[in-house]
Amino acid sequence: MAQLSDDCFAFGGPMMSVDEAVRIIAARVRPIEDVETVALGAADGRVLAGDIAAPLPLPPFTNAAVDGYAVASGDLPRGEPEAFAVSGRIPAGPSSGEAISPGHAMRIFTGAPMPEGADTVFMQEDVQIADDGKVILPAGLHPGANVRPAGEDVAAGHSALTAGRRLRPQDVAVAAAFGLTHLNVKRRIRVAVFSTGNELVSPGGRRAAGQLFDSNRFMLMAMLARLGCELSDLGILRDDRASLAQALQTAARRHDLILTTGGVSTGEEDHVKAAVESVGRLVLWRMAIKPGRPVAMGVIGGTPFIGLPGNPVASFVTFVHVVRPTVLTLSGAAQQDLIPMPVRAAFTYSKKAGRREYVRVYLRADKNGVPEVVKFPREGAGLLSSLIDTDGLVQLGEDITQVEPGQIVGFLGYANLI
Numbered sequence: 001m002a003q004l005s006d007d008c009f010a011f012g013g014p015m016m017s018v019d020e021a022v023r024i025i026a027a028r029v030r031p032i033e034d035v036e037t038v039a040l041g042a043a044d045g046r047v048l049a050g051d052i053a054a055p056l057p058l059p060p061f062t063n064a065a066v067d068g069y070a071v072a073s074g075d076l077p078r079g080e081p082e083a084f085a086v087s088g089r090i091p092a093g094p095s096s097g098e099a100i101s102p103g104h105a106m107r108i109f110t111g112a113p114m115p116e117g118a119d120t121v122f123m124q125e126d127v128q129i130a131d132d133g134k135v136i137l138p139a140g141l142h143p144g145a146n147v148r149p150a151g152e153d154v155a156a157g158h159s160a161l162t163a164g165r166r167l168r169p170q171d172v173a174v175a176a177a178f179g180l181t182h183l184n185v186k187r188r189i190r191v192a193v194f195s196t197g198n199e200l201v202s203p204g205g206r207r208a209a210g211q212l213f214d215s216n217r218f219m220l221m222a223m224l225a226r227l228g229c230e231l232s233d234l235g236i237l238r239d240d241r242a243s244l245a246q247a248l249q250t251a252a253r254r255h256d257l258i259l260t261t262g263g264v265s266t267g268e269e270d271h272v273k274a275a276v277e278s279v280g281r282l283v284l285w286r287m288a289i290k291p292g293r294p295v296a297m298g299v300i301g302g303t304p305f306i307g308l309p310g311n312p313v314a315s316f317v318t319f320v321h322v323v324r325p326t327v328l329t330l331s332g333a334a335q336q337d338l339i340p341m342p343v344r345a346a347f348t349y350s351k352k353a354g355r356r357e358y359v360r361v362y363l364r365a366d367k368n369g370v371p372e373v374v375k376f377p378r379e380g381a382g383l384l385s386s387l388i389d390t391d392g393l394v395q396l397g398e399d400i401t402q403v404e405p406g407q408i409v410g411f412l413g414y415a416n417l418i
Contacts, residue, residue, distance in 0.1 A: 015288040017398065018356050021295075022325050029304060031332035032256060034187040040175060043167050045228045046185035047333045052161040055178050057151030062114045063092075065146045069105040069127060069135050070118040073143030083134040090115060105135050114147060121146035164334040166228070186332045192251040193221050194234035196244065196262045196272055197310065202236060215384065216261040216315045220308070223319055223418050224259070227327045244275035252280070252300040256330055259323060262310035272296060272307050280305065288398065290357045291381035292318035304330070311381035317358050317393070320417045338417070340395050340410025347375035349396075349403040356398055363391040363411065373411055392417070 035049040064070065071084065084105035088098060092111035099116035100106055106115050114121075120143055128136040154160050160174055161167075167183075175183060200214040201207045214236055221231050232255060237247055251258050260272060273296055276282040282298030282305065289295075291314035296307035306323055308315045320338075328335055343363070351357050361373035373394055376386045392413040396403065403409060 015286040015293070015355075017288050018321050021287055021322060025322070025326050026329055026335060029326055029329040031330055032186060032189060035184050036187050037182050037184055040172060040181055040183060043172050043175070043183045043185065044169055045226075046167050046183070046188075047228070047331045048161055048163055048165045048167060048171075049184040049186050049332070050163050051159045052175065052178070052180070052183075054154045054156050054158045054160050055180075057156040058154040058174075058177055059148055059150060059152065062150045063148050064090075064108045064110055064112050064114060064121045065148050066121060066123045067109050068124045068146065069122045069137065070100065070108045070114055071105045071120055071122070071137065072100060072102065072117050073120045075103055076120065076141060076143065077137055077139040079139055081128075081136050081138045083130055083136050085134055088115070105137065119144055119147060162334075164332055166328075166331075166333050166336075188228055188230040189256040189327065189330045190232065190254065191224050191229045191257045191259055191327070192232045192234055192255040193217060193224065193259050194247070194251075195236045196239060196260060197236070198239050200236045200262070216308075216310065216312055219312065219316065220259060220261060220319060220323075223316075223323075224327065226418055227324065228331065229257075229327060239271050241271045241275050241278070244271055245278045248275060248300055248305065249279045252303040252305075255303060257326065258300065258303060258305045260305075260307045261315050262308075276300065276305055276307075287318070287322075288355045289318065289321065290351075290355055292321075295322055297322070309381070312384050313360070313386060314381040316387060324417075338412055340412050341371075342408050343411045344370060344372040345394070345403050345407045345409045346372040346405055347403065348405060349375060351396055351401055351403075353401050354398050357396045358393040358412075359396065360386045360390045361392060361394050361411065362389075363413070371411075373409065387414075 038046060069086070070090070084103065086107055087101055087104040089107040090112040091109050095113060097115070100118045106118065108121060120141065122137050122141060123146060126138055130136055161171055165171060195214050195217045199211050201211045203213050207213060217233070221233060224231055234247065234251065237244055248258060273282060276296070276298045280298055280300030282296055286293055287295050291311065292309055294309050295318050298305045304326060306326065308318050308323070325335060349359060360376040362376070363371060363373055366372050376390050378386065380386070392411055395410045395412055
């Protein structure tokens, strides 16, 4: 199991900044060490366990970039078009075979190996075929045109894929181009997820008049699945300190991370904090973030625990900024900085200094095609509609207190957050 050192929780007192929280997580959470081998077709989304050096150059041989006619650069027409006898035909696939003769051209197709002695290709659209079968090549083409040299893309021995990379389809393509069939990756981290609260019932259950269907748990599991986690759904745990403590202790023995939603504030019926403290160690991180201030993080038997707020928007935002970096670190993945895209604000907004805020916005183009963002018309961390009817979040730093129309702000699209 992944282990988390207790000393990272010696932080209390004033609200912690988002950057400080992320820094502590990245510095203190230790990644898992278990490695497994997977088939290339199953490697997407997995975390690479070791560097992959190119076993061959890409492309592995010099080839034509277009359909056309290959010639030696020393024979290129200098002033006027010239006619060349066509001495051969090279389709993609077979070896080029014979070398090109001086003053001759060879018909060649995209991806076909260049014949010995040839280093330039005329596109077929730029030439003419004479009645006698010769090809008339225009002047002005520079040597080496329309040719892909061996190793132009990746040199042999180059560290093309590095350890800690979360593999994407294009990374899988590179591995396939090297001829690899299997890759060594970190095993998936095991995450236990549950919700707390007597007011919750699982979808499909019988809901009393004062109860809500549990939505957060399914949102968080979907986000964790996109990060490549192996999930255990522990359902809904009721507001009872003893049963919460027992469930936490059991989950800690079999998982690398425990994630809960709800019950981490300071109300009389918020029992998660006390339950964690009875079986482990916890400091309630009052993060300087809106929405999402009540975030709990602790350690139970060496296993990290994170408790997110019960309001869905607060749960979503704190997942992105607390759970996501924790999962990446535990998985052995390189941290992926969230870089806001500068866009123009089309709204007015006021906030307190010293707190980072995330405003739900629509992204649109103005009449001149310039991107701008419009604020969702309603406030509230419990509005699920504000997550499905918007395109992302505007990040407002701690030093910002006012946003006016026309001001440049940082936009984080949901596609980059989950």
